[in-house]
Amino acid sequence: MKKLIGVALAGAIVAVGAAWFFFWPAPLPAVALSAASPTGQDLIAKGEYLAKAADCAACHTAPGGMKLAGGLAFKLPFGTIYAPNITPDREFGIGAWSDAEFVRALRKGLGRHGEDLYPAFPYTSFALLSTDDALAIRAYLASVSAAAVPSRPNDLWFPFNQRYVMRGWKLLFMPDGPYAPDRSKTTEWNRGAYLVEALAHCGECHTPRNLLFATKSDAKFSGAVVEGLKAYNITPDRQSGTGEWTDAELAAYLSSGHAEGHGGTSGSMAEAVNLSLRLLSAHDIASMVTYMRTVPSLPSTLAGPVERSPASLASSGPWTPQPTTASSEGLKIFQGACASCHGWDGNGQQSPSASLRGARTVNDPDGTNLVRLILNGVHMSSPTGDRNMPSFAAAYTDADVAAVSNYVLAHFGNKAGQVTPGIVAKARRD
Ligand code: HEC
Ligand code: HEC
Ligand code: HEC
Incomplete structure (x- = not known):
């Protein structure tokens, strides 16, 4: 119909x-x-x-x-x-x-x-x-x-x-332009609204589209799938959005691609941070955060709740997983390919920005963004030195990528990962 x-x-x-x-x-x-x-x-x-x-x-x-x-x-x-x-x-x-x-x-x-x-x-x-x-x-x-x-x-x-x-x-x-400031709001709010709506076009990725590929105005910023990646809900919803983030965390994420307690970024968002957002002034980033705080809070089924402190992290050391874990293929791959940079306790080994604690991507049982990140890697530019995660597409089979994904989802997010080799094969083709 x-x-x-x-x-x-x-x-x-x-x-x-x-x-x-x-x-x-x-x-x-x-x-x-x-x-x-x-x-x-x-x-x-x-x-x-x-x-x-x-x-x-x-x-x-x-x-x-x-x-x-x-x-x-x-x-x-x-x-x-x-x-x-x-x-x-x-x-x-x-x-x-x-x-x-x-x-x-x-x-x-x-x-x-x-x-x-x-x-x-x-x-x-x-x-x-x-x-x-x-x-x-x-x-x-x-x-x-x-x-x-x-x-x-x-x-x-x-x-x-x-x-x-x-x-x-x-x-x-087509909206009726140009942007008309809302006189009932502060100058900072209006600057943020202008940056988000007219320039940074956050909604092009984060707002779902209707059958005619136009962004849905009644679902603004509530999350969408763009080129195979989940551009998560960025409304202030507490469960699926940014309601649990502080202003400082949101600002850190936009200006560096990482926020302590919320993980890092990858894919097209990493590109937006690398090429655009990290180059904006602290004042402009703060204005965008001010505006984003006031957009209507909407729930989303794109991603579920995030578990910030799973028991598995508390009982792991930086170099060793919790002693109760049974060895599995996924654990072995994580040990060989990932642990040197990410560690086991969620705090990040190579640098604090490699901390995975609280990241939406390790809490989404579908593993949509996780699988693509493992296949493609990520490059983050920063004034204090670039951060890189290599691509594992050539090194691992579909079954390997599925195993390590499900392991990461269980260990860092306490989620029952649903990633299958077929899902990985499809992600490679996209
Ligand atoms: C999300 C991707 C995207 C971004 C961001 C973007 N563009 Fe484009 N732009 C396109 C595409 C795709 C077309 C071609 C559309 C078509 O063929 O009808 C285009 C077309 C144009 C054209 C028409 C050129 C012609 O030969 O007809 C101009 C001018 C332009 N863009 C300028 C800009 C400027 C300036 C910016 C930044 C303020 C910008 N674009 C940002 C994707 C983008
Ligand atoms: C050479 C170091 C390195 C290795 C090896 C590495 N990563 Fe990463 N990883 C990074 C960096 C750097 C980031 C980006 C952090 C940021 O955004 O600032 C990252 C980001 C991540 C993220 C967070 C993405 C998000 O959106 O929150 C996950 C999950 C992840 N890596 C999983 C893995 C897995 C699984 C492996 C092994 C298959 C692995 N990494 C191997 C360095 C590494
Ligand atoms: C080109 C597409 C694109 C644009 C433009 C974009 N985003 Fe994103 N965004 C994404 C994707 C994809 C993710 C998921 C990244 C990941 O898996 O690490 C994301 C993640 C995020 C997150 C993390 C959410 C969470 O729960 O972890 C925030 C916050 C965010 N974006 C805010 C913004 C804001 C604000 C803007 C505009 C200034 C913006 N994004 C523009 C694609 C985009």
Whole structure:
């Protein structure tokens, strides 16, 4: 039934889109910096900071490719979209675009010639940007090295390859920008809301989507599965969200990727921290925490409660597991491959940031993020030295990864892990 409604809705949206195609000439408003905006180098520096907060480079840079010269592939059920070259190259990048065309791309999701862009480009967030901030980002992008690299064309099925199809969708789901401050709240709260909603686009990963791939406004930040990873509930719910975290813990997690008593980070969140969040000022991080504290608390079935002090940790030493454990395949693998960095008592061996105590990922019986982390490893950048966990994909079989995952879930989370070799095999293919 849900599928049928989805198909009917999609049909309706295509029809609305086709109708608007003929009647919606998009006027291009002139844009200019306000008198309050910095200029010259200061404007470029401001734009560089905002581009980091918005993580433009994460999507627009391919692994090993030139910065901002085009990048990630977004695999959708109806084809693949590629992030284009946004360096100042006049032929292949956006060097020949006018400022007005650039601001319109961010705020309206339209390409240079008014064609509709796909929302894999998070313009539903960027629509909230102020004109001054959009122009600052423009000034920064104009200052980076031009890359003469053609963008890879999208590869989508009919009718989704018809860009006007997006018009109906945008009509329904585009917010009315730019961000309007809530005068009943503090300046800090408003700064946090602007950073979270307009720039950092946390909801693009943490908010579940409806049948039309739009984020559900009534389930905001309550957690979603993105590219095989659980982007957990980040509302203040006590069980499945961040209700048990202190402000300082939340700030530490966002700015370093680790919070004592809540574990570390991996996958796309590690990337968001490495490339974007850790580079933000302490004041901006604190503002984001202030705002996140006030979003409606929602429960989620994505992940269950976290056990912070299982007996197995209290009775283990840093170098030895609790004496009562029966030896198992998983324990042996943990001993050989993991214990030197993580230890047995939950406190972390290589560094305090390798502590696993209280981590959501070692408390989720599905082991969804855990399996991917073991297969892919993780790299965290930090001013005091980078932290690395190697990839174990080549070293271990599916059965090995399943065994060590279930061992980790039992030992660190007191959970009955449900990981099977089949689940690991599937995670390798994704
Ligand atoms: C989550 C990934 C993601 C992020 C973050 C992102 N983009 Fe994009 N962007 C895309 C994708 C994908 C497209 C292509 C959409 C399409 O083909 O319709 C795109 C398209 C664009 C375009 C249109 C280019 C063209 O040739 O038509 C511009 C301009 C742009 N992005 C600028 C930015 C800027 C500036 C930022 C940061 C403020 C940013 N993007 C952040 C994914 C992203
Ligand atoms: C060379 C050291 C090293 C080895 C070996 C290692 N890890 Fe890690 N591990 C890390 C680091 C560093 C992090 C990231 C901590 C952070 O985010 O700051 C991490 C993170 C983790 C996390 C936490 C992720 C989260 O989201 O909370 C888990 C779980 C984990 N490792 C399990 C394992 C398992 C299981 C093995 C063995 C198969 C292993 N690690 C081997 C260094 C290591
Ligand atoms: C590109 C996708 C993506 C974006 C953008 C993103 N997150 Fe995440 N986030 C994730 C994933 C995936 C995880 C799970 C990481 C793991 O397994 O260690 C996560 C984990 C977290 C956690 C830990 C929750 C827990 O219970 O352990 C917090 C807190 C968090 N994110 C907050 C944020 C905030 C705030 C923002 C915006 C500033 C944000 N995230 C943006 C994907 C994302």
